[in-house]
Amino acid sequence: MDIEYRDEPPSPEDFARLFESTGWNADYGLTADELAAALAASSFAVSASAGGRTVGCGRVVSDGVLHALIVDVIVDPAFQRHGIGRALMRRLVAECRGRGIRDVQLFCATGKRGFYERLGFVARAEESPGMELRR
Numbered sequence: 001m002d003i004e005y006r007d008e009p010p011s012p013e014d015f016a017r018l019f020e021s022t023g024w025n026a027d028y029g030l031t032a033d034e035l036a037a038a039l040a041a042s043s044f045a046v047s048a049s050a051g052g053r054t055v056g057c058g059r060v061v062s063d064g065v066l067h068a069l070i071v072d073v074i075v076d077p078a079f080q081r082h083g084i085g086r087a088l089m090r091r092l093v094a095e096c097r098g099r100g101i102r103d104v105q106l107f108c109a110t111g112k113r114g115f116y117e118r119l120g121f122v123a124r125a126e127e128s129p130g131m132e133l134r135r
């Protein structure tokens with residue numbers, strides 16, 4: 001499969017399409033404008049395309065020094081399991097490392113633990129878990 005990778009965000013329209021493909025927006029209920037604003041506020045982002053169609057993306061929100069949070073790593077369902085997610089992740093991690101950011105973190109969606117463990121990520125210890133406020 002001939003995939004082109006870019007260290008650039010997807011267009012807002014492509015990001016919205018990929019985001020909707022995950023089903024996450026059933027819960028968030030974000031408008032196209034809100035999704036575009038979130039994308040624009042990313043510290044950096046990457047994308048993948050096949051035959052001119054954007055088929056994957058990922059982005060980072062970061063303070064540029066201490067913390068980087070990898071979010072919205074998404075591959076079009078029709079293109080999953082071809083190594084695209086891994087390639088996008090490697091680009092995001094390389095950019096974080098290149099900028100010297102100390103902590104690179106993410107929240108793992110249900111069922112995706114093996115994907116991230118293959119990339120070297122480890123779950124935090126039980127006594128120091130990631131936490132969140134439920135909406």
Ligand SMILES: CC(C)(COP(=O)(O)OP(=O)(O)OC[C@H]1O[C@@H](n2cnc3c(N)ncnc32)[C@H](O)[C@@H]1OP(=O)(O)O)[C@@H](O)C(=O)NCCC(=O)NCCS
Nearest residue numbers: 073074075080081082083084085086108109111112114115
């Ligand atoms: C998670 C996601 C990005 C993976 O992308 P992908 O392109 O299908 O993954 P890859 O083909 O690059 O997989 C890389 C490796 O991880 C493995 N892998 C992929 N998805 C996996 C999963 N859900 N569980 C365990 N392993 C997985 C692959 O088998 C491959 O293993 P290998 O190195 O032994 O061959 C994709 O499934 C997706 O977009 N899902 C919906 C959105 C989502 O949940 N994103 C993550 C948010 S935390």
